[in-house]
Amino acid sequence: MHVGVEWFVSVSAILFGIGLYGVFTRRSPLILLLSVEIMLNACNLALISFSRYVGEQSGQVFALVVMAVAASEVVVGLGLVVAIARRKGDLDVDRLTGLRN
Amino acid sequence: MIQTIPVSFSAIAPEIILLGTAAALLLFAIFLPDELARRLSAGATVIALAAATAYAATQFHDGARAPFDHTLRIDAFGQGGRMLVFVAAIAAVAFSWGMGNLRERSVEYHALLLTAAAGMSLLCVSNSFVTAFVALELFSLALYILVAIETDDLLSLEGGLKYLIIGSVGAAFLLYGAALTYGASGQLEFDRIRAGLATGDHHNVLVLMGLTLVIVGLGFKANAAPFHMWTPDAYEGAPTAVTAFMSAATKVVALVFALRVLVTAYPRQSDVWQIGLAGIIIVSFAVGNLAALRQANVKRMLAYSTVGHSGFLLTAVAAHSALGTRALLYYLTVYGAMNLGAFGIVAVRERELGRPVLIADFAGWGYRRPALGIGMLICMLSLAGFPPTGGFLGKLYIFSAAVDNDQTYLAIAGVIATMVGLVYYLRIPFALYDRDVEAPAISSHPGFGLTASVAGLAALAALVLGFIPTPLIDLARTASGSLF
Numbered sequence: 294m295h296v297g298v299e300w301f302v303s304v305s306a307i308l309f310g311i312g313l314y315g316v317f318t319r320r321s322p323l324i325l326l327l328s329v330e331i332m333l334n335a336c337n338l339a340l341i342s343f344s345r346y347v348g349e350q351s352g353q354v355f356a357l358v359v360m361a362v363a364a365s366e367v368v369v370g371l372g373l374v375v376a377i378a379r380r381k382g383d384l385d386v387d388r389l390t391g392l393r394n
Numbered sequence: 395m396i397q398t399i400p401v402s403f404s405a406i407a408p409e410i411i412l413l414g415t416a417a418a419l420l421l422f423a424i425f426l427p428d429e430l431a432r433r434l435s436a437g438a439t440v441i442a443l444a445a446a447t448a449y450a451a452t453q454f455h456d457g458a459r460a461p462f463d464h465t466l467r468i469d470a471f472g473q474g475g476r477m478l479v480f481v482a483a484i485a486a487v488a489f490s491w492g493m494g495n496l497r498e499r500s501v502e503y504h505a506l507l508l509t510a511a512a513g514m515s516l517l518c519v520s521n522s523f524v525t526a527f528v529a530l531e532l533f534s535l536a537l538y539i540l541v542a543i544e545t546d547d548l549l550s551l552e553g554g555l556k557y558l559i560i561g562s563v564g565a566a567f568l569l570y571g572a573a574l575t576y577g578a579s580g581q582l583e584f585d586r587i588r589a590g591l592a593t594g595d596h597h598n599v600l601v602l603m604g605l606t607l608v609i610v611g612l613g614f615k616a617n618a619a620p621f622h623m624w625t626p627d628a629y630e631g632a633p634t635a636v637t638a639f640m641s642a643a644t645k646v647v648a649l650v651f652a653l654r655v656l657v658t659a660y661p662r663q664s665d666v667w668q669i670g671l672a673g674i675i676i677v678s679f680a681v682g683n684l685a686a687l688r689q690a691n692v693k694r695m696l697a698y699s700t701v702g703h704s705g706f707l708l709t710a711v712a713a714h715s716a717l718g719t720r721a722l723l724y725y726l727t728v729y730g731a732m733n734l735g736a737f738g739i740v741a742v743r744e745r746e747l748g749r750p751v752l753i754a755d756f757a758g759w760g761y762r763r764p765a766l767g768i769g770m771l772i773c774m775l776s777l778a779g780f781p782p783t784g785g786f787l788g789k790l791y792i793f794s795a796a797v798d799n800d801q802t803y804l805a806i807a808g809v810i811a812t813m814v815g816l817v818y819y820l821r822i823p824f825a826l827y828d829r830d831v832e833a834p835a836i837s838s839h840p841g842f843g844l845t846a847s848v849a850g851l852a853a854l855a856a857l858v859l860g861f862i863p864t865p866l867i868d869l870a871r872t873a874s875g876s877l878f
Contacts, residue, residue, distance in 0.1 A: 302577070309570055316563055325559050332566035336573050343577035351582050352573075355524050359569065362531045366562055369535050373555045376545050 301342035308335035322377075326370045333363045402461035404453075405468045405519070408446035408476060409512045415442035416508035423501045432500040439487050439504040443511065447480040450515075454869075458876045460521060464583040467521035467654075469876035474723055474869065475518035475650035478730055482642040483511040485734045488848040489635035489741050492841015503543060507639070510536035514647040521658070522583040523572035526651065527565070530615065533647070534561050537640060541632040553631020560624040564614025571607030574600050575659070584658035591662060605663055608655065609670045616648035618674045618704035619681035626685075629697035634744055637693060638737030641700050642730035645707065649726060653711045653719060657877055664714050668801070671712040675804055678705035679811035686818045692740050692751045695818060696733070699777060702811060703729060706792055709804050713795040719874035721795045724859075724866055725788035728776065731855040732785060736773040738849025739766050745839050753821055758833045760826030766846055769853035771823050776856040778819035779812045784859035 308331055315328030337356040344352025415438055423431045450473045458469035486507060513533030520526035538561065542554025576582055578600040579590030591601060613621040629637045656667055682702025689695035710722035743751045760767025776785030789812060793805040859866060
C-alpha cells in the first residue's frame with residue numbers, strides 16, 4: 294500500500310494546530326512547554342515527509358538538529374519553571390500577573 | 395560518493411572568538427574570587443567583542459561569498475549587522491557594570507551575553523533555514539536566561555518564562571514555514587530555494603503557506619504587533635542592561651534576517667509578502683503607539699515604542715529595493731544608538747531610586763543631572779522624529795523608500811504614527827524640565843560614571859548621525875549593493 298505525502302503533511306498540520314491551540318488555551322507552564330514541543334515535532338514530521346517526497350536528505354538532518362534544539366529549550370524552560378515554583382509554590386500563568394499594564 | 399564541504403574558518407571567526415571566550419570564562423573564571431572574576435569577565439568580554447567587531451570591519455569591503463556549501467553568505471550586509479550587534483553588546487557590559495544584583499553572577503552574565511552576540515552574529519550571515527534556526531535559538535535561549543537572571547526577583551523570572559514560551563511559538567512558526575518551503579522547492583538554502591521555486595507556478599499553495607508562516611515567525615522575533623505580547627513583560631522584567639541590549643540588538647538581527655530571507659529566497663513572491671508586511675506594519679503602528687500612551691512605567695513605555703518602531707523598520711523591508719535596504723541600515727544604526735542611550739539613562743535613574751522608574755520620577759531631574767538630562771532629551775526627540783536628529787532623517791529616508799515603491803499609504807500611516815508618538819515621547823522631556831517640582835534627590839553609586847558616559851555617547855551618536863549622515867549612508871550603500 295502506498296501512502297502519499299499529503300497524509301503525512303496533513304497529520305503534521307493537525308499536530309501543529311493542536312500545539313497552537315494548547316498554547317492559547319492552557320494555563321499551566323508545563324502544559325505550555327508541552328504544547329510548544331508538539332508544534333516543533335509537527336515541524337519535524339513535515340520536514341521528514343517532505344525530505345522523502347523530494348528525495349533529498351537535508352530535511353532529515355534538519356529534523357535531527359531541531360530535536361537537539363527543542364531539548365535544550367525544554368531544559369531552559371523547566372529550569373525557569375522550577376525557579377518560579379521554588380519562590381512561589383504555585384504553577385499557574387494566570388496567577389503570574391506581576392507584570393501588567 | 396563523499397562530497398567535501400568547503401570550510402572557511404575566516405567566515406565564522408567572530409563566532410569562534412565569542413564562543414571561545416564564553417567557554418573559557420565558564421571553565422576558568424568560576425574558580426576566581428568574586429571581585430576578580432567580575433573584572434576579568436567584563437574585561438575579556440569587551441576585548442572579545444571589540445576583536446570580533448574589528449574582524450567584521452576588515453571583511454566589510456570584501457566581495458560576497460557563500461562558504462560551507464551555501465549555508466552562510468558572508469557579505470557587507472551581514473557584516474554591517476554583525477558590527478551593530480557587537481557594539482550593542484559592549485554597551486550592555488558597560489550598563490551592567492556595578493549593577494549590584496548581577497555581581498555574584500557576573501561570569502554567567504558575561505558568558506551568556508557573548509553567546510547571545512555569537513548567535514545573533516551567525517543569524518546575520520545565515521543563508522539556510524538550518525543555520526538560521528540554530529542561530530536564532532542560540533541567541534534566544536541565551537536571552538531567555540539573561541531576562542530571568544535575577545532569580546531572586548519574581549518579575550524577572552516571570553518575564554523570562556513568558557518570553558521563552560512565546561519566543562518558542564515564534565520559532566515553531568518559522569520552522570513550519572521552512573518545512574513547507576522545503577516541500578515546495580526541495581531546498582533549504584535561500585539562494586537555492588529561489589532557484590527551486592523559479593520553475594512552475596510560483597504562487598502555489600505550499601509556497602504561499604510557507605511564506606505566510608515565515609513572516610509570522612519573523613513578526614514574533616521582530617516584536618511586531620500582533621505578535622508582540624511578550625515584549626512589555628520581558629522588557630520590564632529583565633535587568634535594564636539586558637533590556638537595552640535586547641531592544642537594540644534583537645531588532646537589528648530580526649530585521650537584517652527578515653530582509654535577507656525575503657529578498658533572497660522569495661523575490662518572486664514579493665507582491666504577497668509586501669501585502670503581508672503592510673498589514674503587520676499598520677497594526678504595529680496602531681498597537682505600539684496607542685498602548686505606549688497609557689504607560690506610567692518608562693521601561694514599558696519604551697517597550698511599546700519598540701513595537702511601534704517595528705512598523706517603521708518593516709516599512710523599509712517592504713520597499714524591497716536598494717533604497718529601502720539603505721534606509722533600513724541607516725535607521726537601525728540610529729535606532730540602536732537612541733535606544734541604548736534611553737535605556738542606559740533609565741538604568742542610571744533606576745539605580746538612584748532602587749526601584750522601577752516611572753515617568754514622574756524624571757520630574758525636575760534634568761536640572762540635577764544636566765548632561766544626562768540633555769542626553770535623554772536627544773533620545774526622546776530622536777525617537778519621536780524631530781529634526782535635526784538621526785531619528786528624523788531615518789524616518790524621512792524610510793518614507794521616501796516607501797513612496798518610491800508606490801506604498802504611499804505606508805508613509806502616510808507612518809506620519810500619523812509619528813504624530814501620535816509625539817504625545818508620549820515628549821512627556822519625558824516635559825517632566826525632565828518641570829520647574830514646578832522640587833529637585834529630586836540624586837545619589838552616586840558604583841558604575842555610575844561608566845553607565846552614564848556610554849549612555850551619553852549613544853545619545854550623542856543619535857544626534858551626530860543626523861548632522862553628518864553621509865559616511866554611514868555610504869557604508870549602507872556598500873551593504874545594500876551586496877544584496878541587490
